[in-house]
Amino acid sequence: MAERKSTQPQDAAQKEVQKAVDEAESKGYLGVEVDPTPDDHYTVAGVLAGKPTPETDAEHARKIRQQLDDDARAR
Numbered sequence: 104m105a106e107r108k109s110t111q112p113q114d115a116a117q118k119e120v121q122k123a124v125d126e127a128e129s130k131g132y133l134g135v136e137v138d139p140t141p142d143d144h145y146t147v148a149g150v151l152a153g154k155p156t157p158e159t160d161a162e163h164a165r166k167i168r169q170q171l172d173d174d175a176r177a178r
Contacts, residue, residue, distance in 0.1 A: 135174070138167065 127133050140163070144154040155163035 135171075137171075139170065140167065 124133070138157060140156055141154075143149045144156050150159075157164035157167050
């Protein structure tokens with residue numbers, strides 16, 4: 104997540120931008136991607152092909168968690 108500033112925006116334009124950034128951040132649009140599994144794994148074709156997702160494959164979920172932990176430690 105982006106670092107929040109300790110000072111409040113001073114003018115209307117700054118307040119509007121800060122509000123938009125805060126909203127996007129709260130929805131998870133900014134920051135670290137939570138699930139690096141490719142999007143095509145979640146499609147009908149991906150499911151029928153047996154492509155793993157964290158929801159359907161415990162080993163894949165373990166690998167994803169480990170990858171996210173490793174990435175967090177590297178920062």
